[in-house]
Amino acid sequence: MTKVTAEQLATARGCVLGLMLGDAIGATGGKVPASGTLRATSAGQLACFTIEGIIRANIRGTHKGNCHPPSVVRHAYTRWAALQGTAGIKRWKEEDWPDGWLAQVPALAARRGSAPATVSALQSQPIWGLEDSEWTSTGAHGLTRTLPAGLIEWWGPEPGRFAAEVAATTHGPEAADAAGVGATVIANIAKGQDVEKATELAQRECQSFVKVMTGLPLSPAVHSGRDRPRQAKVLAQLAPDARAASALAGAVYVALSFPNRAQLRDALSFAASVPHGKHVAAAAGAFLGAAHGVDALPVELVSRLELVWAADVLARDLLTEFVDGPSGSGYGDATDPHWWDRYPGW
Structure with missing residues (x-):
């Protein structure tokens, strides 16, 4: 019996499926084809590995004690890069x-645009340590890849x-x-x-650690x-x-311009329509999906997402890991004997 609530799940x-939908619509420039698969870009692929890395970091910390979660997530990005060849x-x-199971998803091995800063950082410093x-x-x-980290607010x-x-493991x-502000x-x-x-509070709550985006x-x-909406x-x-800062500002503007749940598709198409809108659409999708819940997402589009199954499993498993702890711990047995195989915490 899970302790995950319906509200947490929604x-x-x-949040996760909204991000993936925004990412896919962003790739079309807002001109969504009438039929066919809506493909993820490298942004959506990396977001999946962020979630997987968070789960594996929590498992490692629970079972081994010694854990630096950002490094575990960075390790997840090396798995993505390896799959990409x-x-x-x-x-x-x-x-x-x-x-892990995520590495077996064929679509995550497909090249869907570049992530040059991430790849360059992984190539130039393969092990994250004292020589950061x-x-x-x-x-x-x-x-975009880190926004799902905001969902751990329920536990940490x-x-x-x-x-x-x-983000700092590969970016400035x-x-x-x-x-940090987006996840908050x-x-x-x-x-x-x-x-x-949520935005007004986040700007103030992040002042203790931001280095550039002050005030x-x-x-x-x-x-x-x-x-001046829309x-x-x-x-x-x-x-x-x-820039990440631009995508964040644009996403906030889009989310506030289209506040009603029935406007979600219009919001993402609008976000994707400007020259640098593809990342705006992904972030706006995460904000609006979290705000309105999964049932607000247009089924006719979500059902066409290439990574819909993988992303939905990850969202559910993120909650399961932190709420139910299915891999057990030093104080309790595993309730799911296969959880460690799916999310190895070595």
Whole structure:
């Protein structure tokens, strides 16, 4: 018997599937074809591995005690890169690696756009340790892939700080700040706040760890969403490039411009329609999916998502791991004998 509540499940599934839907719509530039599979990009693929890495980090910490969760998530990104056939990626085991069930999903081995900052960091420093490098990328992948980290607010303090630390394993301070603020917005939504209030709180709550995005960096997006909603020119001004900070500002504007659950499809198409809107759409999908729940997502589109099954399983398993602890611990037996095989915590 699970202890996961219906509300938690609706929020988590809405966040993850909303992100995946926004990612896929973003890839179309907002011009969604009438039929056919909606494919994920590298942003959606990496978001899946973020969730898997979080689960495996919690399992490792529970069973072994010694664990640095951002490093475990970074290790998840090496599995993604290995599946992609990326050169220069350290093999962590000679046999049966990449391991875990997610590495068996064929679509995650398909090349769907690049993630140059992530790949470069994994190639240049294959092991994360005392010799940590200072990365400089400001790219939006640092934000989009880490947004699901906000869902751990139910169990752990400061999910935004954790998201920033995960982003910082491959990206520079600005992108890490955006990841931290974005994940905190998700965390506040999960606690019952609407998007506007969640954003206003997140800006203040993250001031203890942000390095670049100090003050109230999302105020222009909030004010524009309130006073000048649904204007492509405004969105293009808020998100003029592919930086994580731009994608975050654009996503806040989109979410506030389309506040009703029936508007979700229009919101994502609008987000994707501007020149740098593909990451805006992914982040907006995560915000709106978390805010309205999974049932608000348009079934006719979600059912066409290439990674819908994998993403939905991950959202459910994230909750299961933190609420029910199916792999057991030193104080209790495993309730699912296969959980460790699915999410090895070595």
